[in-house]
Amino acid sequence: MDATAARIERALSEAIDSVAVEGCPPRLAEAVRHAVFPGGARVRPRLCMAVAAACGHGEDPAADAAAAAIELLHCASLVHDDLPCFDDSPLRRGRPSVHSAFGEPLAVLAGDALIVLAFEHLARRLGDSPERLAPLLLTVGGSVGMPLGITAGQAWECEPEVSVAHYHRAKTGALFAAATAAGAQVAGADAAAWRVVGDKIGEAYQVADDLRDVAATVQEVGKPVGRDAELKRPSAAGELGVEGAIERLKGLVKGAVDAIPECPGRARLAEVLMAEARHIMPKGLAQHAA
Amino acid sequence: MDATAARIERALSEAIDSVAVEGCPPRLAEAVRHAVFPGGARVRPRLCMAVAAACGHGEDPAADAAAAAIELLHCASLVHDDLPCFDDSPLRRGRPSVHSAFGEPLAVLAGDALIVLAFEHLARRLGDSPERLAPLLLTVGGSVGMPLGITAGQAWECEPEVSVAHYHRAKTGALFAAATAAGAQVAGADAAAWRVVGDKIGEAYQVADDLRDVAATVQEVGKPVGRDAELKRPSAAGELGVEGAIERLKGLVKGAVDAIPECPGRARLAEVLMAEARHIMPKGLAQHAA
Numbered sequence: 001m002d003a004t005a006a007r008i009e010r011a012l013s014e015a016i017d018s019v020a021v022e023g024c025p026p027r028l029a030e031a032v033r034h035a036v037f038p039g040g041a042r043v044r045p046r047l048c049m050a051v052a053a054a055c056g057h058g059e060d061p062a063a064d065a066a067a068a069a070i071e072l073l074h075c076a077s078l079v080h081d082d083l084p085c086f087d088d089s090p091l092r093r094g095r096p097s098v099h100s101a102f103g104e105p106l107a108v109l110a111g112d113a114l115i116v117l118a119f120e121h122l123a124r125r126l127g128d129s130p131e132r133l134a135p136l137l138l139t140v141g142g143s144v145g146m147p148l149g150i151t152a153g154q155a156w157e158c159e160p161e162v163s164v165a166h167y168h169r170a171k172t173g174a175l176f177a178a179a180t181a182a183g184a185q186v187a188g189a190d191a192a193a194w195r196v197v198g199d200k201i202g203e204a205y206q207v208a209d210d211l212r213d214v215a216a217t218v219q220e221v222g223k224p225v226g227r228d229a230e231l232k233r234p235s236a237a238g239e240l241g242v243e244g245a246i247e248r249l250k251g252l253v254k255g256a257v258d259a260i261p262e263c264p265g266r267a268r269l270a271e272v273l274m275a276e277a278r279h280i281m282p283k284g285l286a287q288h289a290a
Numbered sequence: 291m292d293a294t295a296a297r298i299e300r301a302l303s304e305a306i307d308s309v310a311v312e313g314c315p316p317r318l319a320e321a322v323r324h325a326v327f328p329g330g331a332r333v334r335p336r337l338c339m340a341v342a343a344a345c346g347h348g349e350d351p352a353a354d355a356a357a358a359a360i361e362l363l364h365c366a367s368l369v370h371d372d373l374p375c376f377d378d379s380p381l382r383r384g385r386p387s388v389h390s391a392f393g394e395p396l397a398v399l400a401g402d403a404l405i406v407l408a409f410e411h412l413a414r415r416l417g418d419s420p421e422r423l424a425p426l427l428l429t430v431g432g433s434v435g436m437p438l439g440i441t442a443g444q445a446w447e448c449e450p451e452v453s454v455a456h457y458h459r460a461k462t463g464a465l466f467a468a469a470t471a472a473g474a475q476v477a478g479a480d481a482a483a484w485r486v487v488g489d490k491i492g493e494a495y496q497v498a499d500d501l502r503d504v505a506a507t508v509q510e511v512g513k514p515v516g517r518d519a520e521l522k523r524p525s526a527a528g529e530l531g532v533e534g535a536i537e538r539l540k541g542l543v544k545g546a547v548d549a550i551p552e553c554p555g556r557a558r559l560a561e562v563l564m565a566e567a568r569h570i571m572p573k574g575l576a577q578h579a580a
Contacts (some may be wrong), residue, residue: 009480019435019436020437021437022437023437023438023456024437024438024442025442025449025456027445027448027449028436028442028445028448029436029437032436068424080398085398086395102448105374105444105445106445107396108370108375109370109441109448112366112401112434113442113445115406116434116441117435119431120428120431120432120435123427123428123431127425129425130423130424131420131421133413133420133427134416134417134423135412137410137427138410138413141406141410142410144406145403145410146310146318146322146403146407146551147311147312148314149406151318151320151406152313152315155317155318155395155396155399159316159317166313206498254460
């Protein structure tokens with residue numbers, strides 16, 4: 001585990017340890033830990049910390065707090081997405097989903113508690129630099145709330161007419177855009193300019209996810225595959241074909257790298273983004289795309 | 291509608307209008323409005339604003355923001371509580387519950403979006419007095435999160451061994467305690483001392499709710515009655531009998547009044563609390579208890 005990965009796990013542990021204390025219903029605490037540990041690739045908090053580092057705030061504890069808040073919200077969204085009324089997914093990261101392991105009531109509550117914890121954690125850790133709290137909280141909140149955050153993205157699935165652009169941008173892109181914007185805000189850099197980088201990475205990640213859904217195995221992704229076609233969800237792989245989707249993904253990563261604003265760690269960040277892009281590609285395709 | 295009631299409705303409308311904008315999935319926006327309007331008695335935000343007023347901050351916009359955040363979280367908890375996996379309630383406030391009207395997916399998402407909105411609204415409205423944001427956010431967040439907030443309260447229903455004290459205190463009391471603590475924090479008063487008042491009001495409200503469940507009609511409360519016995523939930527009316535529960539309620543309200551800290555509006559607040567107590571008692575019993 002590299003130093004950044006260790007910092008992210010520690011930040012998440014500290015956030016949960018602060019509320020999973022005496023007096024908390026033990027199974028709720030267990031369900032919340034199950035939702036967060038062991039994690040996936042932690043792509044969003046890594047991105048947040050990489051941007052803060054590129055802007056010269058690599059050691060700032062506010063970066064850890066923002067990264068943890070973003071990952072807690074991501075985990076919350078997965079728990080609720082897996083519920084029977086949405087994807088009805090028995091598996092997540094190769095293990096039982098929260099509702100499979102703890103039942104539906106605790107899955108709803110664990111998701112709720114994780115959303116609350118994300119904001120509490122920011123408030124607790126940013127208490128001594130209050131001028132950064134409101135902007136960070138609005139960036140992070142905007143990525144999960146209405147009109148353009150994850151809940152809105154998911155809600156497009158309940159509309160008679162779906163705007164595919166809105167759907168993807170809100171359901172997947174918003175948290176990536178928040179990751180780069182928040183990393184910039186930690187450092188006092190221009191959030192709007194950095195948001196563009198996150199937008200493109202988010203879109204690339206969505207294409208990679210679509211590709212994984214058609215081209216990967218259950219073992220590789222740890223959840224059921226082939227669900228997009230089954231649930232008739234809009235998919236880049238469905239629209240562009242596998243080859244076309246790979247080209248699109250490469251174009252988006254290049255666009256993200258080109259959009260990195262001038263900053264002390266620009267070159268290093270470009271390397272990190274390229275490495276992440278290789279990482280999110282399904283294994284068989286990564287070789288093919290190289 | 292009195293002036294405070296009008297302010298609360300306006301604050302809630304403004305919070306929702308700020309996110310139910312172009313680009314938001316229309317049915318999600320509709321579900322969120324359905325969850326919040328028309329409201330119930332708005333007991334919690336009234337309490338928050340009454341405390342702020344008693345402390346000399348009756349006209350402070352931060353009071354409106356805190357009151358709205360608290361009511362949004364209360365509404366979120368009702369939406370999720372009504373879900374099929376919890377109370378499976380078809381009715382709320384005399385109308386279809388959110389999942390009955392909009393389906394289960396939008397009910398989960400509307401609850402999530404309301405939680406997020408509560409924190410965003412605080413950040414947006416407290417942006418120009420950042421030193422109050424973190425304390426207010428932690429007060430409000432603590433009342434809904436782990437270990438002692440609403441989600442924890444609800445989660446006690448999923449434990450093999452239930453601590454009745456923890457259950458009621460978290461499920462109902464926490465948001466009342468937050469209402470008085472937040473009202474005090476708006477005014478820079480001692481939140482811990484004011485929390486005691488909210489604790490007692492919350493306990494009184496829980497007893498009144500238990501009484502309504504055994505003694506009121508569906509028309510009167512706008513949701514199914516007799517659910518506590520049916521779901522074998524701990525209930526003051528079940529433990530103490532109706533007479534005993536009424537005595538307990540009166541004792542708690544007196545305790546709350548006695549606990550009001552020294553402040554400019556002490557006498558007026560005592561009147562407000564007594565009026566609220568009469569208001570929450572089921573109609574038949576209110577006469578009986580007078």
